Amino acid sequence: MRADVLTTRELNRATLARQLLLTRADLSATRAVTHLVGLQAQVPLDPYTALWSRLARFRPEQLSEPLVERKVVRVSVMRATIHLVGAEDCLLLRPLMQPVLDAELARHRDYSPALEGIDLEPVLSFARELFAERPRTGPEAREALAARFPRHDPAALAYACRCLLALVQVPPRGVWGKTAQVTVTTAESWLGRPLLEQPKLADVVLRYLGAFGPASASDVTTWCRLTGMREVIERLRPRLRPFRDENGRELFDLPEAPRPDPDAPAPPRFLPEYDNVLLSHADRSRFHSDRVRAALGRAGGVGYGSVLSDGLAAGVWRLERDRASGEASLDVRLVTPRSKRAIAAIEAEGRRYLRFASSDAASREVRVRIE
Numbered sequence: 001m002r003a004d005v006l007t008t009r010e011l012n013r014a015t016l017a018r019q020l021l022l023t024r025a026d027l028s029a030t031r032a033v034t035h036l037v038g039l040q041a042q043v044p045l046d047p048y049t050a051l052w053s054r055l056a057r058f059r060p061e062q063l064s065e066p067l068v069e070r071k072v073v074r075v076s077v078m079r080a081t082i083h084l085v086g087a088e089d090c091l092l093l094r095p096l097m098q099p100v101l102d103a104e105l106a107r108h109r110d111y112s113p114a115l116e117g118i119d120l121e122p123v124l125s126f127a128r129e130l131f132a133e134r135p136r137t138g139p140e141a142r143e144a145l146a147a148r149f150p151r152h153d154p155a156a157l158a159y160a161c162r163c164l165l166a167l168v169q170v171p172p173r174g175v176w177g178k179t180a181q182v183t184v185t186t187a188e189s190w191l192g193r194p195l196l197e198q199p200k201l202a203d204v205v206l207r208y209l210g211a212f213g214p215a216s217a218s219d220v221t222t223w224c225r226l227t228g229m230r231e232v233i234e235r236l237r238p239r240l241r242p243f244r245d246e247n248g249r250e251l252f253d254l255p256e257a258p259r260p261d262p263d264a265p266a267p268p269r270f271l272p273e274y275d276n277v278l279l280s281h282a283d284r285s286r287f288h289s290d291r292v293r294a295a296l297g298r299a300g301g302v303g304y305g306s307v308l309s310d311g312l313a314a315g316v317w318r319l320e321r322d323r324a325s326g327e328a329s330l331d332v333r334l335v336t337p338r339s340k341r342a343i344a345a346i347e348a349e350g351r352r353y354l355r356f357a358s359s360d361a362a363s364r365e366v367r368v369r370i371e
Helices: 008-018 029-035 046-052 061-068 087-096 098-106 111-115 121-133 138-148 154-164 187-191 201-212 217-224 229-239 290-299 340-357
Strands: 072-076 082-086 167-169 183-186 241-244 250-253 269-271 305-309 312-322 327-334 363-370
Touching: 008 201, 029 046, 029 061, 029 072, 029 082, 046 061, 046 269, 046 340, 061 072, 072 087, 072 187, 082 087, 087 098, 087 187, 087 201, 098 111, 098 154, 111 154, 121 138, 121 154, 121 183, 121 187, 138 154, 167 187, 183 187, 201 217, 201 229, 217 229, 229 250, 269 340, 290 312, 305 327, 305 340, 312 340, 327 340, 340 363
Parallel strands: 327 363
Antiparallel strands: 072 082, 072 167, 167 183, 241 250, 269 305, 305 312, 312 327
8 A cells, every 4th residue: 555645744743743842732741751752951951941832831840840859860861862751761761772872982082992991890880889879970970980990091981881871860950940060870779760671662662753753764763873773663564654755755653643734833932952853853854954954053053942933943042141130031043034923923932931931030032033
């Protein structure tokens, strides 16, 4: 049977629906994080912006409290980057992503050569007990490793521990309104449970499709950086519905997953600097063309988030605070033509976001310009 063809706009609306970006969802923060299979979180407060754009009536404490209560944790998983994931997903995803972290360690320009020929088992055994005893900062870990293994580079040993042990960043890191140095302990000691011994990758691929689909095997690989996804997809094929995109690329989806009308309205959304919705497909044309992607890079940079307008990446934004005057301003730079109505909607959403992100500001201003 010939697979149905999905247009780029249909793919856009389908993924937006899975990502809770068409209509804000009435979910708890913990349930939303689990549904999305985690939120990228190397910028500690990015998950708050991500959830504000996805959940109805979201308040910062709805995420801070589960983080303190150990219902969600910060851990290196997909693409070897820090993600905020549910506690159960930490125990599931961390062992699944070990090959990704192995590769991260092997290709490190400085640390990989320094570790050549070293038996890391004694190092990991020592570090496991060290971190389980109490959470440690990076300097504390390196100092302890240097004292125990004086003949080796302590920074390289610490990086090996970061890649080879399941280490979680503990609060107050990632808590709204607080700043803290990275302090880590083992996931097992923090959550009081072991990592899963036989996690099922196929189940995670199905969840990926539920949050990011329809998608190709290459898209799944881009999301997690694990290889061999074609074989996993083939085993799952009887449970999936196949499609083709407009270029003939084969896509897969859950049979009952939402695929809204391509004309479904997509209100403007402010995404954080790093948001998985824009990072989790090999082919990102459902959100922007290569030309627009280049323009977004020129308009922004480190510290800038993305603006979605009509479901497409249309610009970048950055929150600026003037501590002397107490003013908070949102600098929005659009790189694609927008109608007056669309710009007005972006400004209105920006004002709402400013009230959320800078509730203590004496004054607030949204500045929108076309690059």
